[in-house]
Amino acid sequence: MWRILRDLLRTNRAFAAGVVLLGIVVTVALLSFVSPYPPNDAYVVPPDVPPERLAALRQAFMATLRDPATLDDARRLRLQIDPTSGAEVQALIAKVFATPPRIVERLKRAIATVP
Numbered sequence: 690m691w692r693i694l695r696d697l698l699r700t701n702r703a704f705a706a707g708v709v710l711l712g713i714v715v716t717v718a719l720l721s722f723v724s725p726y727p728p729n730d731a732y733v734v735p736p737d738v739p740p741e742r743l744a745a746l747r748q749a750f751m752a753t754l755r756d757p758a759t760l761d762d763a764r765r766l767r768l769q770i771d772p773t774s775g776a777e778v779q780a781l782i783a784k785v786f787a788t789p790p791r792i793v794e795r796l797k798r799a800i801a802t803v804p
């Protein structure tokens with residue numbers, strides 16, 4: 690099995706990219722256990738929110754997180770504010786979900802063979 694994985698990593702760029710992405714996700718998940726910040730700092734809206742309302746929410750959210758008073762309060766409370774825009778998060782999620790099904794299936798089969 691290890692030889693198959695090694696060969697896939699050497700010859701299949703999409704598989705190698707998927708393994709790297711999976712490694713990043715696992716690393717972030719593991720690091721979240723030792724993070725001083727709660728993992729529930731993500732905000733979502735339903736998928737049927739009108740685009741103009743979504744744009745207004747995103748703009749207001751980012752404006753709040755850039756507001757000098759908010760940043761002063763965060764510094765005083767020793768909180769780190771490093772927001773990622775909704776558009777960036779949406780693009781990342783779209784990229785992950787765009788992984789070709791054949792790559793997902795190959796990875797599932799490879800993981801299923803690990804004892």
